Amino acid sequence: MSPGVTRLAGLLCLAAVGAAQAATIPVGGAVNHAAVWVPDYFGLGVKIYNFDYTAKPAKFTTTSLDLSGKSCNPNALAIQGKFLYIVCNGDFGHLDQILVYKAKTLAYAKTITGIDAHGTPYFAGASLIGILFDAHGNLWTSGYNFNTLLRIPAANLSQPNPRVDREVIDSPDSPAGLALDGDNSIWVVGQFQGGIVLNFTDDILNQAGSFLAGNPLNPTPRSCISNDAFGCQQQQGLFNNPEGVAVFQNQVWVSNNGGNAPAATLVRLTKKAGDQLQPLTYGGTVDQPFACPGGLFTAIGPGDTPTLWVNDEGFGVHDTDCGASGADQGAKLGRVMEFLPPALKPAHAAAPQPDKFTHWNQLFTSSPGFGGIFVQLE
Numbered sequence: 242m243s244p245g246v247t248r249l250a251g252l253l254c255l256a257a258v259g260a261a262q263a264a265t266i267p268v269g270g271a272v273n274h275a276a277v278w279v280p281d282y283f284g285l286g287v288k289i290y291n292f293d294y295t296a297k298p299a300k301f302t303t304t305s306l307d308l309s310g311k312s313c314n315p316n317a318l319a320i321q322g323k324f325l326y327i328v329c330n331g332d333f334g335h336l337d338q339i340l341v342y343k344a345k346t347l348a349y350a351k352t353i354t355g356i357d358a359h360g361t362p363y364f365a366g367a368s369l370i371g372i373l374f375d376a377h378g379n380l381w382t383s384g385y386n387f388n389t390l391l392r393i394p395a396a397n398l399s400q401p402n403p404r405v406d407r408e409v410i411d412s413p414d415s416p417a418g419l420a421l422d423g424d425n426s427i428w429v430v431g432q433f434q435g436g437i438v439l440n441f442t443d444d445i446l447n448q449a450g451s452f453l454a455g456n457p458l459n460p461t462p463r464s465c466i467s468n469d470a471f472g473c474q475q476q477q478g479l480f481n482n483p484e485g486v487a488v489f490q491n492q493v494w495v496s497n498n499g500g501n502a503p504a505a506t507l508v509r510l511t512k513k514a515g516d517q518l519q520p521l522t523y524g525g526t527v528d529q530p531f532a533c534p535g536g537l538f539t540a541i542g543p544g545d546t547p548t549l550w551v552n553d554e555g556f557g558v559h560d561t562d563c564g565a566s567g568a569d570q571g572a573k574l575g576r577v578m579e580f581l582p583p584a585l586k587p588a589h590a591a592a593p594q595p596d597k598f599t600h601w602n603q604l605f606t607s608s609p610g611f612g613g614i615f616v617q618l619e
Contacts, residue, residue: 274619277577280315280327281305282610284572287315287327290604301600306347312336317536317613319372320344321380321398328372328382330610337364339372339382344617353393353403357453363391363405370611371536373419375427376443383416383429389457390416390429392446408457409446413437413470417611418485418496418536426463428486430495436480437467438495438510438518464516479508479520484611485536489549490582493518496534496551501565503532503555509585521590529592530578532556533563536613548596549580550616554608564609577604577614 277290287306292299308315313329313336320326325344331337339353355364367384374380378395380403392407413431420428425443430436439462452458465473468480481504485496492511497504505527510518524531533555541547554575555561562569578595585593595601606612 272618274617276617277604278318278320278325278615278617279577279604279606280318280610280612280614281572281607282314282316282330282612283570284607285309285311285313285315287318287325288572288605288607290600292600299599301603303603306342308340311340311352313338313340314610316370316611317372318615319374319613320615320617321374321378324350325615326372326380328369328611328613330369331364331366332368337367337369337384339364339369339380351401355391355405356402357405359454361454363389363408367391370417371419371613373421373427375421375447376425377447379447381419381427383419385415385417385432388412388414388416390419390446405453407452408454409452410457410459412441412458412460412462413439417483420486420488420493420538422488422493423491428488428493430483430486432482432484433467434470435468436483436495436497437465437470437473438480438483438486438493440464440493440516464518466510466518466520474517476520479522481506483508485534485538485552487537487539487549489537489539489547489585494537494539494549496531496537498533498535498563501562503527503561503563505529505531505534507531507534507537507551521587523585523590523593526592527561528556530556530595532558532561533575533608536611538613546582548582549585550614551578551580551595552606552612552614553578554606554610554612558608570608572607573605574608575606575612576602577606 275292279288289304291302316330317328325342327340329338341350368386371383380393390409393403397403414433416431418430445460467473481497482500483495484498487494495508497506507523509521534553536552556576
């Protein structure tokens with residue numbers, strides 16, 4: 242798919258939903274309520290799928306946050322503290338911005354416009370994709386068109402108009418998904434030369450200094466793997482328009498979306514000595530189980546083991562083109578899927594099976610768009 246459509250499908254910020262027992266999310270019985278937040282790219286809103294496990298039988302409902310008056314194609318979501326952060330993509334005549342709402346009441350709080358302390362704009366035209374809060378609470382977002390990562394420091398987020406204070410360039414080009422590792426380093430997926438994945442240590446990205454305007458930061462990655470980018474570990478054909486990235490069971494997972502035609506694969510990167518990465522591809526046949534996988538995220542519920550979530554905006558769509566055409570764009574498309582650890586053993590790489598918890602087949606996503614979701618467990 243052409244970059245102008247930005248059919249990037251989902252930086253996820255998720256918690257565990259599964260099927261250890263009927264009608265419940267398997268988190269050791271500790272969860273009473275769960276909410277799955279899904280950006281609706283063309284519907285110009287956010288869908289919230291609510292699970293109430295105090296009811297017998299469990300109750301499932303859907304509520305919506307209308308963004309039609311905010312000039313926002315929502316691409317990715319995250320909840321930090323008491324606030325919901327919505328990354329808006331600037332395509333189709335809308336604005337590159339981050340909207341902030343109170344997570345509990347859905348009351349509008351403010352808009353982050355992406356200017357620095359001098360009023361220089363960094364969001365406008367960037368085609369914002371993903372969102373990540375790092376180990377210090379700093380907000381990072383990726384600018385696909387401008388090949389940038391942009392930081393808003395934690396200390397500024399409470400201000401009426403939080404300012405951008407750092408620009409990272411060419412790290413990589415055409416960046417999409419972001420993920421935080423256990424050592425506080427950050428993994429970034431890009432679509433440069435068909436696909437590239439980089440890892441940056443926390444002390445490199447958050448080093449002291451001023452890196453804005455004419456003096457952006459262009460750091461050296463600790464790890465780098467790509468199809469054929471110079472200076473990286475290379476494996477031709479490994480990536481196909483990758484979008485999402487997550488760290489799951491100390492391995493790095495990357496989604497191959499494929500652009501205008503379903504790539505239908507995930508790539509697992511096992512960490513090796515010398516910062517090398519050993520790849521293994523999962524899937525490859527459309528809807529078994531992937532079609533157009535996008536954003537990925539790992540999470541854990543109370544008393545539970547980690548699970549990997551995949552936002553697949555082409556799952557179950559007849560002859561999907563991953564949102565490239567109008568016929569393949571809309572709110573009732575695709576599926577948000579959860580995978581328990583046994584399903585992702587190498588022996589199941591050809592066709593890993595998603596978990597089928599109660600109402601799992603009603604967690605629709607939206608196509609196109611990055612589609613990063615967030616799940617709350619209480």
